[in-house]
Structures are given as C-alpha cells and as structure tokens.
Amino acid sequence: MGYQFDFSMVVKILPVLWRGVLVTLELWVICLAVGLVLGFFVSLARISPFAPVRLAGRSFVELFRNIPALIQLIWFFYAFPILIGAQLTPFVAAALGISLNTAAFSAEIYRSGIQSIERGQWEGAMAIGMSRADTFRRVILPQVFRRMLPAFTNRAVEVAKVTSLASVLSVHELMYQGRVLSSTYYRPLEILTTVGVVYLVMIYPMTWTSSALERRMRRKA
C-alpha cells in the first residue's frame, strides 16, 4: 500500500481531459435535444388511435429499451453503414444511437405524463370550444412538462452517462481521452480517478436538481 498518488499527473492531463469534456458536452446536448423532440413524436405514435401506428411506436420503444446501449452504438457504427451504403463518422454514429435511445426512454416519460392528466382537463377545454390540437398544446402539454420535469432531468443524467460509451467507437470524448492517457502514461489510478471525478462534477448538479424538483413536487402534492 506504499503507493504514492501522483498529483502532478492530474494537473498534467487536465488540458487533454478538458478537450474531452467539450466533446462529451456536445454529444450530450445534441442527443438530449434530438431525443426529447423525437421522443415526443414517438409518444404520440404510442397513443395514436390507429393500431398500426401504435404498434410501430411500441416496437421502437421496446427495441431501444431492451437492447444494451453499447450494442446500439456498435450497430450504428459497424452495421448500419452497410445497410445504407455510406460510412458514418464515429461521432455521428454515436449521436444517432444515443439520440434514438434517448427518444425511446423519453417517449415513455411523455406518454405516462399525458396519461396522468385527468379527463376533466380535456373536457374543461372542450367545453369552451377548444380543438383537440389546441387543448393538447395549451392545456395538456404544459402540465405534462411540469409534472414530468424530474423524470426528464433524470433522463438527462442517464444520457450524460451513456455518452461515455462513445469512447468504444473512438469518439474523442472524456472517457476516450482517459483511456488513451491511461495507457500512454501507465498511471491508471491517477488518470481514471480524475476522469471519474470530472464526470461527478459534471453530472452531480443535474441529479441534485432532479431530486430537488422531486422533493418540491411531493411537498406540493
């Protein structure tokens, strides 16, 4: 146990890790944005009055939720290009996989949110002559967003963690930089610990927000 933790190593690698952080953030923001928007439309498909549309939505969700995210990323990088006959960069493949994965999980958040709104809200709006579309947009959705905010921030946390899998495709994000540095300097303890701490610092504010929101909602209810 006489190992000396080399703090100078931590300082030395920080600039490289910072470059990784920027890529992680980029991937995070893109996948979260695309996933939340796409997930909304998938949730609409999930509650559609047309059975085939409903089935398509359900299949999408089940497929992406029941397959490990890592397999999805690898599939989009190594398999999907053969299908479409065009090579994807690692970043695009990773972004595609994570976005669709996020869409599947957020679709379920939207869906349970929409279904949790009482029928009376639809009726109250219908009774003043509002269209279904207007009712959905002005009455139902704002309440869904409010009610599901903790679940959405939770999803954001998960997405941040999933971006680390892109290192397997050699996307130059934080985990990838950590892996490369660790094998370059033979200092895995210092380097991998630092990577962990950087993730912690990046993600913790999000989980904190999520639980704070949850606590606040429980107090209100």
Added chain:
Amino acid sequence: MQQYEWDFGAVLAYWPMLLHGLWGTVAISALAILFGIVGGGLVAAMRMSRHVALRTIGTAYIEFYRNTPGIVHFFWVYYALPVITNVKLGPLEAAVVALATQSSAFYAEVLRGGIQSIVRGQWEGATALGMSRADALRRIIVPQAARRMVAPFVERSFEIVKTSSLASTLAYGELLYQGMQIASITYRPLETYSLLALIYFALLYVLSSLAKILEDRLQEA
C-alpha cells in the same frame, strides 16, 4: 446502390461461440445481482444508520455511483484498483466487482424506499382492525413494501444484464465480445450485430415477461 446480400448462415456457423458468450453474460449478471443485493443491504443499512459517519459514507457511495458512468467503474476496477491492492483481477472478476459495487448503490435505494414505506406504514388502518403491531407488520406492512419493491428491483436487474455488455471492453468473452470476434472473422458485422441485438432483445423480453407474471402473482397474493 448494390443490393446487399444477407448471409446469417456465415454468422450462425459460429453458434458455439455465441452460446459461450451468452453463458458469460448470464454468469456476470447473476453474480453481480447476487453480490449487488448483499452489498445493497449493507449500503442501505449505512445510509439509514444512526451514526453520521456511516450515513455520510452510505450517501456518498450512492451519489458517486449515480453520478458516474458504468464504463469508468469497469476500467477503474480493472486497471486502477490493482495499483492500490497489488492484486491483478481477471476480466470476469473485474467485471463482477465493477457491476456489483455499482448495483449495490442502486439496490440500496430500492431497499431504502421499501423500508421507509414500512416505517411510514399504515399502522392506523391495521391497528384499527384490531391487529397487534407484530401482526400488522407481518401481514400488511411488509407484504405491501415487498410488492412495491418488486418493480424497481426487476428494473435494476435488467440494467445489470444490459450493463454486463461493458465487460467486452475488458476483453471478457461475454456475448458482445464473442460477437465482435465473429464479426472480424466473418467480415459480416451487419448480420452479427443485428443478431446480437436480437439475442439481447429476446433475452430481456423473455425476462421482463417473466417478471411481469411474477409481479401479477404478487399483486394477487
């Protein structure tokens, strides 16, 4: 674009490798679930301990794992931990340690939720029925808490099965790693990874159907 000629036969010829991989996935998952539950009990006990120090450690443990990606844990256990302990772990051991420590954090939260619902339990209703506290605990409060814990418990265990695919990054021969080998032997990544996705999907879908049956049984009981 030229029509791609699918050939699952070339991939399926290597079915013994896939079977071996499936076994690896099941082994890691089962061990991690087992140790994870034990560890989860310990962490939950610390988290709810009367002693501030233990409580702080428990909380820190849970927060650390909630806020860092799984792949970091895998690499840290495999490459960094031996630096401290001077014991080199094999890929299987490392994967199980990483998964089990990580899932103890999540199981601990499931247990805590269940135990808290026992503490908050509906004593009034039960004692109003003329039951003794012990009877109420055994016949009403504990079964209710157990029922409430089944769903999150099953969900966590699914996460473990999916996360076990990360062991491939340590070159352990679970399903994904075996698939990667087959893909490079056959030059058929599209078929191989699609098949892998299908196997995982089937595995998790079957498990989730079983879990649903179990849950329904418990609901009736």
Added chain:
Amino acid sequence: MSEIAPSTTDAPILRSENLRKSFGPIEVLKGIDLDVKRGDRIAIIGGSGSGKSTLLRCLNFMELPTGGKVFLEGERIGTVRTARDGSQSVTYSERELMSVRRRVGMVFQQFNLFPHMSSIENVMEGLVTVMRRPKSEARARAAHELERVGLSDKLDVYPGRLSGGQQQRVAIARALAMDPEVLLFDEPTSSLDPELVGEVLRTILTLAEDGRTMLLVTHELGFAYRFATHVIYLYDGVVHETGTGEQIFRNPQKEKTRAFIARSSEFSL
C-alpha cells in the same frame, strides 16, 4: 317545453327529438324530447344513474348521441349520410362540434379549471385560442366576467389557491366569457363544502336575473324550485314527468315523481 307552459312565440334555441345514447349494449338515454326557449331555466332532477349528466353531455356533444336529433337555433347538428343499403348515420365534423360547444357552455361538478393558469388566464383562454381575440381585449373581458361573479380581487390567483366555491365561480366566468346561448350546469355545488354552496347558487341566480338560458342538473331541490321555470324529472333514461316547479314539487302527478321528491330529504321549499 311548449306543451307545459304557454310560452313565448319565438322558436326554441335548443331542441332534441327522440335523443338516444347507449354505452355499448346499455341504453342510458331512451328517447328524450326537449325544447329550450330563450330565457328558459330548466332544472333536471332524478336519481343517481338516471342519465342526467349524459343528457347534458349529449346536448353540448361532449358525448355523441347514438340516436335522435339535436337542433341548435333550428339547425340540425351533424350531417346525415345515407348508405347504399338505405341505412342512415350521422357524422359530426370536429369544427362543427367545437362551434356547438362554444355556443352551449358547460360548468362541471369538478370545475375542471386549468391549474397552470391564473383565474384571469383561465377565463381568457377561450377568448384567445377559440375566438381569436387580441390579448388586451380578452383580458378586459375576462376581468369583467370575473367581476360579475365577485372575484375581481382574485384575477392573478391560481386555482390551487382558491376555495372550491371560488374555483366554481371562475369556471362560471370562463363559460360566460364565450357568450354561450345556453349554459349547462352539472351538479355545480355537489363537490363543495356546505358553507360554500350558497355563494355559487347566488351567482347562478344573478345569471337568472339577466335572463340567461340555462339547464341545471341538481340535487338541491329547494334551489331548483326557486330557480327553474321548468322542471324535468328523469327516470331511467326517459322524461318521466315535466312541468313548472310549482307543478312538479307541489303537485306531482306520477307516483315515482312523488316518491323521489318525498325521498329527497334536503327538499324544503
């Protein structure tokens, strides 16, 4: 109600002929004829499950009738299609239903206010999204309606912070803002604490003084007696007896009506 009271000459605003509604195999409304003239105030009474709510909900097409005809200002609601085999069916366009619901307002037992909007925003909502009024105009109109129900001091308060009686008055203001030709009330005081019932009933009475056309489902028979120009006793999906308040409450002709009124303990004229 032309057959029971010598009424004004103008045509009915709202009229139903042989109105029927089934849920699956169960027929809840078994052919209801109704004539509502301008200024009529009709109280609908009857036992639980007799179809009172369903009748109201069919009149503003929250539920689609499964048979019969509904006329609003003399115009038949829905489009009749004749299939090749000669059978007829009625279809409704969403546009038409929206317009009917705007013209036939409804106030619910559970208020159904929008919790994420303040009182005034609740009342403005229909003016802005349905009537396409400019915001400033809608705001002025909404403030006016809230003043009418005695809530000028609660404009920016959210429903969660209002009492049940106040919430119901906001709901009434929200309905009034749409200038409905007929206003439907489905047990507007049933979910209120007893001490809050009075303020809502008083609000409804002031609407009566303004000459509004209203249909009210209620278990408050005493109020129905004071409020109504006509009373309908609904039994098992049909109009069992109808007449003025005086006729129905003081001198019911049918055995079941008499029994129902005798059973309703809260009835004190």
